[in-house]
Amino acid sequence: MSFLRLTASAACLLITALEGVAAADIAEPTLVTAVPAMREIALVGFTRALAEAPLVAETDGRVQALFADVGDRIDDSGRFARLDTAFLQLDLEEVGVQEERLRSQVEYDQREVARFRELVRQNSASASQLDTLEQSLRDNSHALRALDVKRRMLEERLARATISAPVGWSITARDVELGQWVRGGDTVGRAADFSTLLVPFALTPEQFAALELARPDLALEVLDPGNSADPTIRARIHRVNPGFDPETRKIAVELALTEPMEPARGGLRLRLRLRLPEATGAVSLPPSALDSSYEESWVIRESGERLSALQLGPDALNPDLVRVTAPGLKPGDRVRVVGGR
Template sequence: MKHVSLLTLALVLSVWLLPASVRAQSQETFEAEAAARRATLTGFTRARSSMTLVAEESGRVEKVMADVGDTLGQDGLFAQLDTTFIRLDLRENRAEQERLKSDFEYYRKEMNRYKQLVKSKNAAQSTLDSNVRAHQGALQQLRGKQIEERVLMERMKRFSLIGPAGWKVVTRYIEPGEWVTKGEKVAELGNYEALLVPYALTGAEFRALKEQGENITLRLTDLNIPVQARIERVSPGFDPQSRKINVDLQISQGDFEFRGGLRTELVLELPDPGGAVLVPATALVKAYEEYFLMTPEGERVRVMLLGSGRNNLRRVSSPEVHAGDRFMVKP
């Protein structure tokens, strides 16, 4: 009996004689961290903006300056319609203006002459009134022709089918020699100076995306390169069928050809729906094919090992373990 007491005393003394750093390490605790699951979403690039180019005048296609895939120049000219008849209308209008200017000048002189004659009582007032009326009529006709000339000049501009400078031709509907009517589609254009990638996100996915701020990274899977993107616009509504939020990400820079149809991947870290947590590998105690965590009070908590995580962490789950709970690092 005396021998057992001496042995117990020796064990107690050996523990107290351990270095202070070792005793502190044995009491070190950690806080369970909520585990995240990685969601990979796929999207495809498309033009930043697109438009349908429509003919504003009817006419025969004289020439087409751009084909599918071409970029419109600084003037934005896509095609030119024949302007023969509009130019003839302009010549007729200007000739009529010259005639009316001559009439206007004639009636002005006649009006001034009859004013003098009426003043000297050598002509009737009615004759002066007729000349004043003719003078005003010529003036109004001349103004009408001037307005008509501006209309014809504006129509002349619309015989040139012009799109935004720098945009690319996606689809071409016309060929030289064809007749196009007013309102007919002639081309589909797209702005590929920047790319949009549309995604439909759940509420949790959208919150995880916003947490990334301006540093959103997409991977172009076909080219195997990462690119930076930012949130361009977010729909205030939602898709009634999928009940997801429509979000467009914009890619403005990248060392690759900007075009539509490039597959992209967006990786989001989402909270684990099962409530799993991350713990250090050293915190797990294995006994009888089961795993346990040790609380600072010395109580064992059984957990289920789900797998490995980053930095030598382990994913575990238990109804009694929640994110923020404290356990021993090395029980």
């Protein structure tokens, strides 16, 4: 009798253990998360300078010297060209002579005014004579100040006879020759700053969103050999135009290279690769999440709902996944692994 009771108890324990294992298998199926099926697009852009500016003559004159040609970099003097300043220098010499004469005259007038003030105090000279001398002193002092203004104007014109460009910029155009007459306001050349290269792109809103996601690890592929030791070069978003172009309906974005390229110039080709979700709305799943029979495939949601699925082939960006579409299945949904339930 005791033996029968022990046998029955053992059988009950075994059944309970098996039911617990089965319940655990049902309660905790192996799940995977559907991710968007991605496609890659490639856009090619061309480098350009960080900034560019025209070089403009500020005064009339004949070109006397040229200090840089196309392709040259502006040195520390900041000079591009100089106009003839012979007549300006002669005018300055004339002003200098007049200033020296007036200073001497003012000093004489000051002594005469002081002397006549003493004579008037002693009633040895008339007040009208003193007034005349004081008026002469004022007139000559005003004339001396006017000459000082004229001298400073000539010095400013002399300085502006040198056509300057920012130090370190490169000349991209030279539209003047030695001996050529130029007028104030004429553009005589152009200079650009190639210290940082920009690459402009026109992106759709979806492409711009993908660019924002890639911002921490943004890199461009170098297409022109010999301009970089590495096949890729790092970049950052430099500027985004907030305006709207009704023709392209795209967002104008400028990327700045954060690493040098040699030679630094415009027109170098760089490729931008962006990953975008497929327009079909497909998701990517591991093959183990698909079950099939004959020509039919399906996936099972976390809730146990079975969805008919269409396989679109392997994920080109992740060979371990397959692209799938199923009614109502979207990125982020959890599905069961076949055999994991």
